Amino acid sequence: xxxxxxxxxxxxxxxxxxxxxxxxxxxxxxxxxxxxxxxxxxxxxxxxxxxxxxxxxxxxxxxxxxxxxxxxxxxxxxxxxxxxxxxxxxxxxxxxxxxxxxxxxxxxxxxxxxxxxxxxxxxxxxxxxxxxxxxxxxxxxxxxxxxxxxxxxxxxxxxxxxxxxxxxxxxxxxxxxxxxxxxxxxxxxxxxxxxxxxxxxxxxxxxxxxxxxxxxxxxxxxxxxxxxxxxxxxxxxxxxxxxxxxxxxxxxxxxxxxxxxxxxxxxxxxxxxxxxxxxxxxxxxxxxxxxxxxxxxxxxxxxxxxxxxxxxxxxxxxxxxxxxxxxxxxxxxxxxxxxxxxxxxxxxxxxxxxxxxxxxxxxxxxxx
Amino acid sequence: xxxxxxxxxxxxxxxxxxxxxxxxxxxxxxxxxxxxxxxxxxxxxxxxxxxxxxxxxxxxxxxxxxxxxxxxxxxxxxxxxxxxxxxxxxxxxxxxxxxxxxxxxxxxxxxxxxxxxxxxxxxxxxxxxxxxxxxxxxxxxxxxxxxxxxxxxxxxxxxxxxxxxxxxxxxxxxxxxxxxxxxxxxxxxxxxxxxxxxxxxxxxxxxxxxxxxxxxxxxxxxxxxxxxxxxxxxxxxxxxxxxxxxxxxxxxxxxxxxxx
Ligand SMILES: Nc1ncnc2c1ncn2[C@@H]1O[C@H](COP(=O)(O)OP(=O)(O)OP(=O)(O)O)[C@@H](O)[C@H]1O
Ligand SMILES: [Mg+2]
Numbered sequence: 319x320x321x322x323x324x325x326x327x328x329x330x331x332x333x334x335x336x337x338x339x340x341x342x343x344x345x346x347x348x349x350x351x352x353x354x355x356x357x358x359x360x361x362x363x364x365x366x367x368x369x370x371x372x373x374x375x376x377x378x379x380x381x382x383x384x385x386x387x388x389x390x391x392x393x394x395x396x397x398x399x400x401x402x403x404x405x406x407x408x409x410x411x412x413x414x415x416x417x418x419x420x421x422x423x424x425x426x427x428x429x430x431x432x433x434x435x436x437x438x439x440x441x442x443x444x445x446x447x448x449x450x451x452x453x454x455x456x457x458x459x460x461x462x463x464x465x466x467x468x469x470x471x472x473x474x475x476x477x478x479x480x481x482x483x484x485x486x487x488x489x490x491x492x493x494x495x496x497x498x499x500x501x502x503x504x505x506x507x508x509x510x511x512x513x514x515x516x517x518x519x520x521x522x523x524x525x526x527x528x529x530x531x532x533x534x535x536x537x538x539x540x541x542x543x544x545x546x547x548x549x550x551x552x553x554x555x556x557x558x559x560x561x562x563x564x565x566x567x568x569x570x571x572x573x574x575x576x577x578x579x580x581x582x583x584x585x586x587x588x589x590x591x592x593x594x595x596x597x598x599x600x601x602x603x604x605x606x607x608x609x610x611x612x613x614x615x616x617x618x619x620x621x622x623x624x625x626x627x628x629x630x631x632x633x634x635x636x637x638x639x640x641x642x643x644x645x646x647x648x649x650x651x652x653x654x655x656x657x658x659x660x661x662x663x664x665x666x667x668x669x670x671x672x673x674x675x676x677x678x679x680x681x682x683x684x685x686x
Numbered sequence: 687x688x689x690x691x692x693x694x695x696x697x698x699x700x701x702x703x704x705x706x707x708x709x710x711x712x713x714x715x716x717x718x719x720x721x722x723x724x725x726x727x728x729x730x731x732x733x734x735x736x737x738x739x740x741x742x743x744x745x746x747x748x749x750x751x752x753x754x755x756x757x758x759x760x761x762x763x764x765x766x767x768x769x770x771x772x773x774x775x776x777x778x779x780x781x782x783x784x785x786x787x788x789x790x791x792x793x794x795x796x797x798x799x800x801x802x803x804x805x806x807x808x809x810x811x812x813x814x815x816x817x818x819x820x821x822x823x824x825x826x827x828x829x830x831x832x833x834x835x836x837x838x839x840x841x842x843x844x845x846x847x848x849x850x851x852x853x854x855x856x857x858x859x860x861x862x863x864x865x866x867x868x869x870x871x872x873x874x875x876x877x878x879x880x881x882x883x884x885x886x887x888x889x890x891x892x893x894x895x896x897x898x899x900x901x902x903x904x905x906x907x908x909x910x911x912x913x914x915x916x917x918x919x920x921x922x923x924x925x926x927x928x929x930x931x932x933x934x935x936x937x938x939x940x941x942x943x944x945x946x
Contacts, residue, residue, distance in 0.1 A: 559816070562805065566813050569802045576762065576796060577859065578788035578817040 337674040352653060361653060364529030373649030374642065375537055375606060378544040381641025383599035384622045385551055385634045386592030392568035392632035393588045394482075396489035400473065401596065402619030403500035406612060407469050408597025409604045410508055412462025413441075413515055419454035420444045433610060434513050441515035448539045448605065449520055459543070459601050466597025470589040497616070505612040512611035515604055540606045547595055548638055555634070560587055568632060621648065621661070624668045630678025639679055644668065715740045715867055715898050716761070721770035723760040729768055730756045731922045738867060738900050743893045745930065747906040747943060748919035754902040755797050757919065758869050762794050763787050774867070788817060793860030797871035797902070800856035803845030807836050810844050810855055814862030822862065829858040832891070850881045854888070861892070868892065870901040874908075886912055906944050910934045918943055
């Protein structure tokens with residue numbers, strides 16, 4: 319009887335949620351394939367371990383960068399397409415600072431400020447890295463946050479605030495315009511070339527069954543900075559008056575107004591916090607991957623959107639979890655498919671998960 | 687012009703509301719004079735007058751779409767102002783923003799979506815006192831004493847509570863600043879019949895403790911029975927104004943607005 323009952327229930331589930339069943343089935347097949355590959359020696363444990371680690375790092379970058387986007391979405395109700403270029407702006411301002419601090423006296427100031435535009439200075443030859451030039455990196459992190467806060471406030475004042483009450487589409491199109499303007503301004507100033515920014519960071523190899531998983535100092539720096547900022551945002555939202563007001567406003571803006579919450583001030587605070595996180599995310603992204611180009615943020619934005627939508631747009635916890643999911647997918651998928659399709663795989667997973675759970679993973683938990 | 691305005695209602699015509707408010711417990715607290723207001727370019731209210739004295743309990747009744755909620759929103763600065771004045775405690779508050787009006791001592795519980803669903807009960811109440819530097823402990827205690835269920839459910843998400851509990855939370859939130867005037871928009875809406883009386887009792891208690899109440903109610907008979915004075919609003923205009931009992935017993939008002 320127990321079996322019959324389980325069977326009936328299973329059948330019912332299969333009928334009502336075919337998507338979930340299919341998804342589970344695909345997951346089982348992939349897992350089986352992976353285990354078989356590991357058993358036959360086609361994949362190495364350490365190789366898979368390295369991909370997972372890489373995916374987690376990528377996920378932290380996407381998640382950290384996604385928090386700001388999710389925050390502004392939940393408070394202002396529009397998808398800010400300029401967000402990717404805030405990331406790039408944070409990266410350039412921060413790296414210009416790092417170059418300047420690390421290379422002052424050793425290279426031309428102009429070349430340092432332009433982050434070695436046109437191959438005038440190389441980050442590698444300046445020995446830049448979290449262990450080599452810790453102060454320069456710290457200064458870069460701070461400046462990337464501060465400059466991006468300034469940029470976010472400036473753009474809000476000039477572009478978004480005048481049309482605050484317009485519908486989401488108007489705001490979205492405006493933000494696309496801002497995105498292009500920022501991106502090509504940065505290309506004009508810093509050049510279109512992609513430059514290497516860091517020297518090879520020291521690394522340790524963690525032994526895993528049949529080989530080593532390499533973890534370098536910049537991975538560790540990313541984990542520390544992203545973890546600390548995510549925790550800080552969580553505490554801010556849950557424990558502080560401003561954080562609660564932000565959640566209240568995301569929940570019901572009219573009521574927030576009636577309650578006496580100064581909504582314009584909260585909006586400004588959201589740009590400050592979201593902008594700061596975004597700028598630092600941009601800096602850490604470059605520190606981690608070791609190269610910098612004017613398109614970096616824009617390209618990352620696609621993954622960020624995927625993560626934020628997957629997590630349930632407007633939820634910062636959704637952005638973090640969605641970021642990790644997307645990052646892991648993009649990295650680990652190369653076990654089964656050619657790496658050229660890794661991004662596509664991330665989007666595919668997003669679409670499939672959304673078919674199963676259309677509201678996103680953390681839906682209904684606006685901001686909180 | 688419809689028949690009932692040609693006939694002299696017992697309490698006079700719409701102009702009656704201009705007579706001075708009976709001096710009950712205090713002087714005039716809220717004075718709305720010749721208010722024209724609406725949404726965007728769409729005018730809803732025309733020449734609306736309304737008074738609430740200190741400690742008074744006033745009800746607004748009228749058919750759906752009469753503009754009752756719009757009066758409340760206009761007092762709170764949430765509509766487009768087109769003419770007339772709103773005076774509170776002798777100060778002109780016409781056109782002030784909601785976050786300024788809340789400083790004046792008016793609390794407002796809107797008709798719908800009146801709690802922050804994703805925040806806990808406690809956080810909802812804290813938001814009610816946002817404009818203060820810290821959460822006022824006496825006010826919080828008073829709210830908990832008035833609505834013990836809120837104290838029990840402090841850490842529950844507001845959105846998961848029943849309609850009646852949410853209504854209490856919304857009132858509690860509005861009482862956190864101990865306002866001298868409380869605007870309540872359909873506090874009994876959506877409540878099970880058993881709880882409607884309970885809700886009215888609680889409003890009586892708030893009023894007995896000295897808070898003036900201006901309330902919109904769909905449950906018009908019960909509201910008029912309990913209040914000091916009532917206004918009948920239709921098509922965005924004043925139609926009748928008198929003591930609750932008088933309106934309740936007025937043949938024409940009963941026939942046109944109270945379902946016989
Ligand atoms: N935000 C708005 N924008 C445009 N028109 C509105 C808006 N809110 C209400 N109205 C219109 O204003 C008129 C009065 O609405 P109001 O909500 O004040 O009526 P009410 O007397 O409170 O009705 P009910 O008993 O249904 O709550 C209605 O015709 C309504 O359609
Ligand atoms: Mg109404």
